[in-house]
Amino acid sequence: MPATVRYSSNAREPPPPNNVLRFVEDYWDIISNYVREPAHNLCLQGFFSFSSTTSKLAIRDTAFMQKLLSTVISEDTASPVKGDLMPSVVVKSCCELYEGLDQEEKIKFFEILVRDFGVDRKQTVAAAENYLKLASSAKASESQLWRTELALKHTLDPLHSKFFDRVNQLPGGMKFLIDMRADLLQTIGSFKHKQDSIGHLMALDASIKATLQNWLFGFLKLERITWQSPAVVLEKIGQYEAVHAVKDWKDMKRRVGPRRRVFGFFFSNMPTEPLVFVQVALVDSISTSIQRILTEEDLSIHQDAQRISCATFYSITTQRGLSGINLGNFLIKRVVRDLKKEFPQIKTFATLSPIPGFRGWLRHQVQVNEHVRKELESISTVGSIQEIVDTNDWIHDDAKSSAIKPVLMRLCAEYLLTERRGNVALDPVGTLMSEQETATKLSLAKWSLRSPIELDGRYLSNPKASSDKGIAESFSIMVNYNYLLDHIEENNEEYLAKGIITVSSACNGDDNQWLRERVGDNVRLVEN
Numbered sequence: 152m153p154a155t156v157r158y159s160s161n162a163r164e165p166p167p168p169n170n171v172l173r174f175v176e177d178y179w180d181i182i183s184n185y186v187r188e189p190a191h192n193l194c195l196q197g198f199f200s201f202s203s204t205t206s207k208l209a210i211r212d213t214a215f216m217q218k219l220l221s222t223v224i225s226e227d228t229a230s231p232v233k234g235d236l237m238p239s240v241v242v243k244s245c246c247e248l249y250e251g252l253d254q255e256e257k258i259k260f261f262e263i264l265v266r267d268f269g270v271d272r273k274q275t276v277a278a279a280e281n282y283l284k285l286a287s288s289a290k291a292s293e294s295q296l297w298r299t300e301l302a303l304k305h306t307l308d309p310l311h312s313k314f315f316d317r318v319n320q321l322p323g324g325m326k327f328l329i330d331m332r333a334d335l336l337q338t339i340g341s342f343k344h345k346q347d348s349i350g351h352l353m354a355l356d357a358s359i360k361a362t363l364q365n366w367l368f369g370f371l372k373l374e375r376i377t378w379q380s381p382a383v384v385l386e387k388i389g390q391y392e393a394v395h396a397v398k399d400w401k402d403m404k405r406r407v408g409p410r411r412r413v414f415g416f417f418f419s420n421m422p423t424e425p426l427v428f429v430q431v432a433l434v435d436s437i438s439t440s441i442q443r444i445l446t447e448e449d450l451s452i453h454q455d456a457q458r459i460s461c462a463t464f465y466s467i468t469t470q471r472g473l474s475g476i477n478l479g480n481f482l483i484k485r486v487v488r489d490l491k492k493e494f495p496q497i498k499t500f501a502t503l504s505p506i507p508g509f510r511g512w513l514r515h516q517v518q519v520n521e522h523v524r525k526e527l528e529s530i531s532t533v534g535s536i537q538e539i540v541d542t543n544d545w546i547h548d549d550a551k552s553s554a555i556k557p558v559l560m561r562l563c564a565e566y567l568l569t570e571r572r573g574n575v576a577l578d579p580v581g582t583l584m585s586e587q588e589t590a591t592k593l594s595l596a597k598w599s600l601r602s603p604i605e606l607d608g609r610y611l612s613n614p615k616a617s618s619d620k621g622i623a624e625s626f627s628i629m630v631n632y633n634y635l636l637d638h639i640e641e642n643n644e645e646y647l648a649k650g651i652i653t654v655s656s657a658c659n660g661d662d663n664q665w666l667r668e669r670v671g672d673n674v675r676l677v678e679n
Contacts, residue, residue: 201244206251216263219245224268224313242317246327257334265351268310275306311355315362325366325418329426329472332359336471364476367418367426371478373485376413376428378404383423388413391425394466394505395445405448406430410459414486416478427469427478429486431462433494437631438463438503441621461499462490464634487634500634509625512566514540526562530554543622563628568652 201209209215222241249260282299285291318324335356342349376384385407389397397403407413415428432444435458444465464486467479487500516523517536527536533551538544539559545551621627635653 201247201251203251206248207253207256209248210252210256210259213263216260217267219248220263220268220314223317224310239321242314242321245314246318246321246324249331254334254337258338261335261338261352261355264311264314265355268314269351269354270307270309275303278303278306309354309358312358312362315359319362319366322420325363326421326424328359328363329470332356332363332472333470335359336474360475363473367473367476367478368481370419371416371426371481372419373482373489374415374417375489376407376415376425378407380407381423384425387423387425388415388428391428391468391470392466393468395430395441402445405445410434412462412486412490414482414489416482426473427467427482429464429479429482430466431464431486431490432503433459433497434461434463435459437461437499437501437633438465439629439631441465441503441629444503456494457496459494460497461501462487462494462497463501463503465503483634487636500636502630502632502634504630504632505621506563506567506625506628506630509563509566509628510540510623512570513562516562523562526558530558546622546626559626559628563625563630567630 209219219241223245249257252260278299282296282303285295285299315328318328321327335352339349339352339356342352374380376388378385385403389403397406405411410433412431412433413428414431415425417424418426432438434444435455438444438461444463464483467482469476469479490497490500513523517527517540524536527539530539533554534545539555545555621629
């Protein structure tokens with residue numbers, strides 16, 4: 152085999168510029184030599200890996216990138232000329248190149264995928280015209296129409312979807328795509344105020360998402376995480392936890408203790424990588440204090456197992472690259488089924504969820520909504536509107552907090568039930584049990600809100616039991632979403648079709664009257 156320049160991404164020192172340039176220029180010679188004579192190259196790892204330096208050089212060479220990605224995406228990737236090894240070798244190179252890029256360079260990688268390997272619109276228009284012409288012909292056979300429809304459908308598939316499919320076939324390819332999508336979502340989020348300029352990136356996201364959806368659901372495995380689980384899994388649970396940070400190993404041991412459960416979905420080829428996981432407290436009634444759940448020292452499950460009548464889902468975390476795929480909802484249904492087998496006496500499955508958007512919403516409403524101002528002015532004797540909305544001092548005063556709390560609870564219920572984005576509720580936490588971090592679509596109808604007076608404000612006056620984050624986001628108010636097993640489909644249909652949220656009527660008559668007056672037809676009151 153001819154001598155070639157060999158660089159590894161693991162090299163401590165970057166190669167000098169002239170050698171870097173030669174590396175990129177000779178890339179295809181290196182690939183060809185490797186593919187022709189694999190017997191002389193027993194170890195692929197490190198042979199022509201892209202380093203950070205060579206990746207940065209390659210991404211600036213548009214012609215090189217087009218050729219590299221074309222080789223991956225080509226229908227004729229594996230051929231007698233290229234050999235059977237070419238596909239995996241070049242796809243692996245693409246992944247190594249991408250991992251050597253910074254965020255700005257990754258955006259350029261995304262743009263090349265979209266611009267040069269998206270839908271061929273000229274081809275699509277031609278196929279559509281051919282289909283319309285054939286469909287209007289009385290002589291067209293069903294077979295001709297069927298083949299033409301398939302041809303049209305094929306032109307609508309972006310070429311970059313083939314790139315994702317081929318990456319997914321590599322060892323570790325699924326994790327690479329999950330992380331790549333997380334990068335893409337971060338990019339889209341950074342341009343959220345320029346929606347018109349990110350349509351192409353959203354199309355790319357749809358392709359990655361479709362690839363993940365098609366591959367994941369048939370290969371997911373539900374596992375309970377315990378103190379006996381591999382340390383690497385426990386470490387990742389602590390690292391990924393997005394709702395209530397795990398402080399230390401003692402905290403982790405408590406969360407997987409006798410009266411607690413942690414369940415996660417794992418992909419068959421990624422046994423130590425929790426894709427989505429949920430934390431559950433087994434209690435005798437619906438939980439209203441997250442601090443009690445997080446700090447309570449568990450008793451033996453055998454001593455009071457029969458007292459367990461409620462499973463409270465207090466945290467669910469999905470890897471960012473899987474946002475919007477609805478793994479959380481799928482996970483909850485599986486966990487409910489398993490818990491009912493282990494504890495048949497459990498009748499109530501509910502969440503204890505934060506309300507991260509409430510305080511920000513209230514600040515805005517004070518400026519534009521007379522009704523909200525009047526509600527807060529009604530308690531002006533204990534504090535000004537600015538003091539209530541913008542400071543936390545009153546929380547430390549029992550007398551003030553007792554007067555302020557009922558008003559905030561009503562306004563919080565109003566926020567949860569009436570504020571909409573289109574036909575769906577505004578509050579992102581409604582999707583806590585489906586997609587915790589970046590959900591844009593409320594799954595609230597899969598549960599039902601408990602009554603407004605039972606929104607968790609019981610520890611509102613006890614700052615020692617509240618997190619700084621909880622106080623900053625929602626004055627520490629939390630909400631229970633009750634997972635009504637017998638009404639899931641009915642509530643879901645009502646919400647998705649009509650935007651109606653189901654609320655249990657656990658409050659008294661006056662509160663029910665207030666609820667009807669404020670939210671009207673947006674909610675449906677049901678008996679407990």
